[in-house]
Amino acid sequence: MNVFETLESEVRSYCRSWPTVFDKAVGSYLYGEDGRPYLDFFAGAGALNYGHNNPILKTALIDYIQRDGVTHGLDQQTVAKRDFLETFQELVLKPRELDYKIMFPGPAGANAVEAALKLARKRTGRESIINFTNAFHGMTLGALSVTGNSMKRGGAGIPLVHATPMPYDNYFDGATPDFLFFERLLNDSGSGLNEPAAVIVETVQGEGGINAARLEWLQGLSELCERHDILLIVDDVQMGCGRTGPFFSFEAAGIKPDIVCLSKSIGGYGLPMALTLFKPELDIWEPGEHNGTFRGINPAFVTSTEALRTYWADDKLEKSTLAKGEQVGRVLGELAEANTSVSMESKGRGLARGLGFETGEQASAVCKAAFERGLLMETSGPDGQVAKIMPPLTVTDDELAKGLDIVADSVRAAV
Known part of the structure; x- marks a missing residue:
């Protein structure tokens, strides 16, 4: 990691939340150079709606x-x-x-x-x-x-x-x-x-x-x-x-x-x-x-x-995104209702979702716990008080379920 710390500007940000060196990326996953997989619920801040190295797009x-x-x-x-x-x-x-x-x-x-x-x-x-x-x-x-x-x-x-x-x-x-x-x-x-x-x-x-x-x-x-x-x-x-x-x-x-x-x-x-x-x-x-x-x-x-x-030649992706978004919203809503010690709020629409907390420290703790469990997510909001969930739109049902389980576990561990 020394070359990044010694040569790259202090302006870098995302790498501070995810202290690993990534080497490969496929679909909904990024892989560290040590081979460890990380499920990506960040998707390049929305730049990777179709996933990493989508094979259809890669061939073209x-x-x-x-x-x-x-x-x-x-x-x-x-x-x-x-x-x-x-x-x-x-x-x-x-x-x-x-x-x-x-x-x-x-x-x-x-x-x-x-x-x-x-x-x-x-x-x-x-x-x-x-x-x-x-x-x-x-x-x-x-x-x-x-x-x-x-x-x-x-x-x-x-x-x-x-x-x-x-x-x-x-x-x-x-x-x-x-x-x-x-x-x-x-x-x-x-x-x-x-x-x-x-x-x-x-x-x-x-x-x-x-x-x-x-x-x-x-x-x-x-x-x-x-x-x-x-x-x-x-x-x-x-x-x-x-x-x-x-x-x-x-x-x-x-x-x-x-x-x-x-x-x-x-x-x-x-x-x-x-x-x-x-x-x-x-x-x-x-x-x-x-x-x-x-x-x-x-x-x-x-x-x-x-x-x-x-x-976009048909409405399959649109319907899938809406259904998966509702699933994420339900899980986040249940997490917010089940936790009485900390105020939480389910936010968003489609597959742009978030879990709002009282403080940025709480949201950051959840994202840190998620990274430790192999899930990439980030915070947003003026005080970083929202744990943001934005997977690729092509995320599979199993990947989405696995990621949401990690989110729930991270919330319980952090707050």
Whole structure:
């Protein structure tokens, strides 16, 4: 381990929770260099919805590389990009009656968010963005400005401006009507609120503590934005690509955002890829006005296309994710009810789940106990008070049951 401690920056984080050196990964498992298996209930923070080294995607990738397919292509037209665009249109957009232009802003979720914010400001001529308490949208300056976490915001080193936070769903524990404060400010000429270009929201706040917004709250937000001529941006970087069941996490609410940010599992194989989707009338970019060297990683187009064809040509994965999510929710609910010495709360939707504790120390203790038992999971929330459960969507029934047994054992051991 010395080389990591002596040469790598102190900024590293996940490796501190899992002090081992990993060597192989297959399906729902990571393997240490000593051969010890670890069941993965983290899934690359949502970047590995189809598991590690998925054999179907791996075959497509190897075949593409072996035939000398283009790897780096900026925004050039390639066969791999064409296949992806046609498949995404046919299997994702058309069945959901979504009319979006597709932009490749760069390889990460923060790139997708930055492009969304820039486009909203360019289209409306306004500067202000509305974000929500406990939101997380990325680590670049624009994305940080609409992020809630004070530690991450503090790393910017400069004032993060032109964004105003509003309370997320249930922030006041149901004590006030939805959007009471937000709409009052919008309607009051003396409020001092700058007219917003857009609202950016996560339907489930992954890093913010597995906070799942009610569908009616999302519907109300969409209607409010429409009434006040504000663009609605949904950040689906972590919760998209089936994490909550449907391909997009906002589908269950029946809303159609103006702009959608995708990354993480859109690459299929864990390869870097990001999309910013927006309604055609918003496509007012000048050529090259937003670009990046790695906005066209063609191997990711290949694995993404194969993932779409394999898992999104029907609704089998969606139904499986919903059923497995309900199973996880039941187990976490039973754990919370059975333990009277420590307050716990079952949280989340689909296969984005969490067990909320009173303190970050309690959640960390559970995750530490899980690692000792061969299960990888992490904490989330402003104080790290939620033990987060996000297995690959392809996790088998036996693997899920085994992992949940470890979670239950870890809770009992830790708290």
